[in-house]
Amino acid sequence: MARHDQTPTQTGLLSSSLLLGVLAPAIYLHDWLLANLLDRRRYAQYATATLATLLAAGALLHFLNHMANIHIVDREGHTQTVAYRYGLAVGNVLLGLLLATIAHYVRRGIVSHFQMQQLRALQLETELSLLKAQVNQHFLFNTLNNLYGLSLAAPEQMPEALLQLAGLMRYQLDSSRLSTVTVGTEAEYLANYIGLEKLRLRDNTTVEFTTDLPRPEQPLAPLLLLPLVENCFKHAIGPGGPNTIRIELTQTDTGLTLRTGNSIPPHFRATPSGLGLPTLRARLAQYYPGNRHRLDIKASDTFYAATLQLML
Numbered sequence: 001m002a003r004h005d006q007t008p009t010q011t012g013l014l015s016s017s018l019l020l021g022v023l024a025p026a027i028y029l030h031d032w033l034l035a036n037l038l039d040r041r042r043y044a045q046y047a048t049a050t051l052a053t054l055l056a057a058g059a060l061l062h063f064l065n066h067m068a069n070i071h072i073v074d075r076e077g078h079t080q081t082v083a084y085r086y087g088l089a090v091g092n093v094l095l096g097l098l099l100a101t102i103a104h105y106v107r108r109g110i111v112s113h114f115q116m117q118q119l120r121a122l123q124l125e126t127e128l129s130l131l132k133a134q135v136n137q138h139f140l141f142n143t144l145n146n147l148y149g150l151s152l153a154a155p156e157q158m159p160e161a162l163l164q165l166a167g168l169m170r171y172q173l174d175s176s177r178l179s180t181v182t183v184g185t186e187a188e189y190l191a192n193y194i195g196l197e198k199l200r201l202r203d204n205t206t207v208e209f210t211t212d213l214p215r216p217e218q219p220l221a222p223l224l225l226l227p228l229v230e231n232c233f234k235h236a237i238g239p240g241g242p243n244t245i246r247i248e249l250t251q252t253d254t255g256l257t258l259r260t261g262n263s264i265p266p267h268f269r270a271t272p273s274g275l276g277l278p279t280l281r282a283r284l285a286q287y288y289p290g291n292r293h294r295l296d297i298k299a300s301d302t303f304y305a306a307t308l309q310l311m312l
Contacts, residue, residue, distance in 0.1 A: 018064045023096040026057040030097050031104060054097065058090030065089065120286065146199035161199060164192040175222035183256060183312075184216025187249055190229055194247065197233045205243040212250045218312050221287040225249070225258050227280045228306045232262040235304055256312055261305040284308075 030053060037046035062085055143165055151158055171189040175181055194209050201207065232245045248259040284293045292311040299305075 014068055015065065015070055018068065018070075019061060019092055019096070022057050022061045022064065023093065023100075026053055026093060026097060027100040029053055030100065034101070034104060050097075054090060054094055057093040058086060061089040061093060062086045143196050143199070146196070150199055161196065164195045168192040168196065172223075178222060180219040181222045182216060183213055183218045183220050183251060186220050186222065186225055187211050187213055187216065190225060190247070190249070193226070193229065201243075205245065207245045207247075209247045210249070215251055215253065218251070218256070220256065220310075220312065221283065224280065224283060224287075224310075225308070227277060228258060228260045228308060231277075231304070231306070232260050235262055235264055254311060256310045258308045259306070261303065264300075264302050264304055 030050065033046055033049050033053070037043075037049060062082075065085065147158065147161055147165070150161060168189060171181075171185065171192070191209065191211075194207065198207055229247055232247065242263070243265065244261075244263045246259075246261045248257075250257050250259075281295065284295065288310055294307075294309045296307045297305070
């Protein structure tokens with residue numbers, strides 16, 4: 001209760017206004033102490049400065065309440081002691097600082113979370129750029145050699161092969177500027193890639209590529225399918241015996257499934273590429289998180305199969 005000429009409502013509003021007026025600079029100062037002392041592990045200085053801030057803010061609030069003629073009385077109508085009123089003011093300031101500190105770290109945690117997401121997205125885009133550069137270097141070198149051989153052995157196939165190469169290079173150039181492409185353009189890119197890879201295959205290698213895409217206009221993150229297709233041609237080529245590569249891309253109203261399978265030549269030992277599958281898994285987690293994607297890989301000594309399912 002308060003002993004003065006104002007109504008309880010007016011007293012409450014005045015008391016709250018004084019408390020907020022004292023808390024605002026105290027919270028601002030405490031935020032500075034958090035950033036410049038506590039975060040730098042200067043714990044003793046932080047504790048001393050925070051205690052001084054708390055006591056000074058409590059004294060100021062107590063003084064302002066006294067000047068505004070706001071006095072706390074007990075049930076019998078007796079005015080509480082100065083020490084009690086000062087302790088109550090310090091307690092109110094302490095509660096305000098605690099709530100502000102919690103909000104400070106919650107806000108910092110949220111900001112840090114979004115910053116980490118942005119950094120992770122930037123890292124993935126950098127890895128994607130490296131993946132594109134890696135594909136460009138070794139694939140373009142091999143393709144040019146294959147085109148040279150094709151020009152000597154079967155020059156009538158050169159126009160189609162050059163168109164495939166131009167389409168592939170155009171797609172990589174365009175996709176580098178886009179966050180999403182379409183299922184249809186990604187499938188066309190894979191067809192051009194497979195067609196050019198087939199130029200270097202021997203007669204003992206069979207390649208099957210089938211698609212069923214009723215909704216080719218659906219959006220898709222670029223170059224998600226390439227690593228699994230690329231692995232088929234890295235791992236399935238052997239000098240002796242039959243080699244088999246099967247690639248199947250199917251689509252429903254809400255999903256896309258890529259199935260790849262390839263035989264493994266005897267005595268084959270895979271060498272880690274460093275960017276292919278790890279980058280694919282990271283990009284899947286970024287663009288199709290949780291149950292929006294599923295990647296299953298089954299490998300034996302003679303066959304390697306991968307199934308990628310996406311919820312579009």
